[in-house]
Amino acid sequence: MTLSAATLRTLPESVHTPAYDRTSHAPGVVHLGLGAFHRAHQAMVFDQLLAGGDTRWGIHGVGMTRPDLVNQLKAQDGLYAVRVADGQGVKWQVPGALWRTNVAATERDAVVQAIATPSTRWLTLTVTEKGYTPVLGQLLLDGLRLRQQAGLPGITIASCDNLQGNGHKLQALVKAATPAQDTELLRWLDAQCAFPCSMVDRIVPAATPEVMAAAHEALGLQDHCALSTEGFWEWVIEDRFADPTDAALLQSAGVRVTGDVHSYEEAKLRMLNGSHSAMALMGAVTGRPFIASCIGVPHIRTFVHQLMSREVAPHLSRSDWAEYRDALIARFGNPYLKHSVHQIATDSSQKIPQRWPPSVLGQIAQGASFEHHALAAAVFLRYTLGVDEQGQAYALNDPQADSLMTLGATQRTEPEACVRALLAREDLWGSTLPSNAAWIARVTHWHQQVLQHGVDAAIQQLLTQEA
Known part of the structure; x- marks a missing residue:
């Protein structure tokens, strides 16, 4: 029945x-x-x-x-x-x-x-x-x-x-x-x-x-x-x-x-959704299937905590952001949810412009570090290869899939040119970031680390550097 x-x-x-x-x-x-x-x-x-x-x-x-x-x-x-x-x-x-x-x-x-x-x-x-x-x-x-x-x-x-x-x-x-x-x-x-x-x-x-x-x-x-x-x-x-x-x-x-929805929506977009996108891309590339299997890895959990605390929170108007952050990390680890990284990575080209650039621009304006977002951007470019670090192929479910995969296909042979081409796209990064030399340099650096040593090693290097 x-x-x-x-x-x-x-x-x-x-x-x-x-x-x-x-x-x-x-x-x-x-x-x-x-x-x-x-x-x-x-x-x-x-x-x-x-x-x-x-x-x-x-x-x-x-x-x-x-x-x-x-x-x-x-x-x-x-x-x-x-x-x-x-x-x-x-x-x-x-x-x-x-x-x-x-x-x-x-x-x-x-x-x-x-x-x-x-x-x-x-x-x-x-x-x-x-x-x-x-x-x-x-x-x-x-x-x-x-x-x-x-x-x-x-x-x-x-x-x-x-x-x-x-x-x-x-x-x-x-x-x-x-x-x-x-x-x-x-x-x-x-x-x-x-x-x-x-x-x-x-x-x-x-x-x-x-x-x-x-x-x-x-x-x-x-x-x-x-x-x-x-x-x-x-x-x-x-x-x-x-x-x-x-x-x-x-x-x-x-x-x-x-009367103030804005402070809640910006916190959700940049903390929950921004972290989700970063973890989804990391999981897709490393072969981890679910968000819970990403946040369960100590260095990814520390990365997400620092991303929210150091690069996102300084530009939020939601006053209880620290409690919200801690609740998010607990929620990400819920073993019942089985939230697929490939589901969350769907339509990344439509989601990233809402989720990452505002925090990066805020950090630049304050002369502060944006390393976590630069690494996330590098992983996004690596994701466009359509194959994980174990050699398993996956589909990019994205309205821009064709252009992203065409661009990403050259990243092993011409990595720096590939990074510049990705970061030049105003539909992804807005009108200001594509011309920021420091942003381009740091994404280029992390992309090189991801290609040469893998996502996990790049994250661990970042955590050592930012300690």
């Missing part, structure tokens, strides 16, 4: 399941990007609100391109199990907030109509950094235009992706799709729709056969959509909502509503 609405009552009492009615109410949230992260994060917050008796938080979930996942969820009536596991123990939960599903790539009209449905109050997005395209802007605009034409109120449209100022970027994307002569629609967007910035934080690895097997054992049922995550979660959102009463509701579920 498989997990579904019909089999929900057969689950063991130890598994937390939804006790609320999932069929009598229309969804109040449209979510774009129905991947693992949303289902183990925002969907569980909305599940909590539904469990409290507020029926307005059911989700109409939209997979952007993956009909296979949507079909699996549909076959299970939108139900799936989540293993929440950390040092405090393991528990299983079946959130019930996902009520309807569609695929944007093949059912665009249904998505537009969902945005324009009278019951829709919120639209949330986890479409990844590379998803903020004119196509997305047009999709949102088409739904919002139907709302405006029908005389419906505006909605809260919240990006939950790792982009600084994500609410501003999303609003600009929608406005860029709006014809300048459509002044009435533009006025309605400004007056009635809210685009809050937000920061979301929870480590949610891609589903694995191990998690499916653990779910089968815990539930006594097959679950093709089971997930694993950590106990920690954080959602910080700007106090800017189409319905201002939502602020208190979200706070009651553990969400932090604030």
Whole structure:
């Protein structure tokens, strides 16, 4: 038997399941990007609100391109199990907030109509950094235009992706799709729709056969959509909502509503995500499969601690950064997560510009060391070879994969020219770093060490040098 609405009552009492009615109410949230992260994060917050008796938080979930996942969820009536596991123990939960599903790539009209449905109050997005395209802007605009034409109120449209100022970027994307002569629609967007910035934080690895097997054992049922995550979660959102009463509701579920999202988002991008990218690339090149297997190596753990403490923290406005750093290192080591380094290294060309250059520029401005980031950049170049130090090939899953691998292919024969070519790319490093001679020199040095002696020896050399 498989997990579904019909089999929900057969689950063991130890598994937390939804006790609320999932069929009598229309969804109040449209979510774009129905991947693992949303289902183990925002969907569980909305599940909590539904469990409290507020029926307005059911989700109409939209997979952007993956009909296979949507079909699996549909076959299970939108139900799936989540293993929440950390040092405090393991528990299983079946959130019930996902009520309807569609695929944007093949059912665009249904998505537009969902945005324009009278019951829709919120639209949330986890479409990844590379998803903020004119196509997305047009999709949102088409739904919002139907709302405006029908005389419906505006909605809260919240990006939950790792982009600084994500609410501003999303609003600009929608406005860029709006014809300048459509002044009435533009006025309605400004007056009635809210685009809050937000920061979301929870480590949610891609589903694995191990998690499916653990779910089968815990539930006594097959679950093709089971997930694993950590106990920690954080959602910080700007106090800017189409319905201002939502602020208190979200706070009651553990969400932090604030006027200062920026200090949290920059800390997450540069500390958690920046460290993740560095470790993922190191793991890919050294053949370590998971983040936990990287942070479990003493010299990598020390590298990450120093990267955050010495090169990232001096430029953050989050005051509790030291506690945040220590919590991150503990979270990285969670043995249950099995967070694949190749999953995190996906789309590195889109992620690195957000995560590393601000800290490097901050260090340069203060005349301070940026050695950890220079070594990380050198490992990124080594990663573009597409083969690890044991000779095992891997794929670069990146929109820039072809250009990166073409560039990286020459690094053994012309290493210095290769480093200069990589560092000249403003799409990766911004407009200032490509002309900084000290930055180029240090990345060149560490790239040479990585090629000649390997990643681990280079890290150990850096730690000796920085001691």
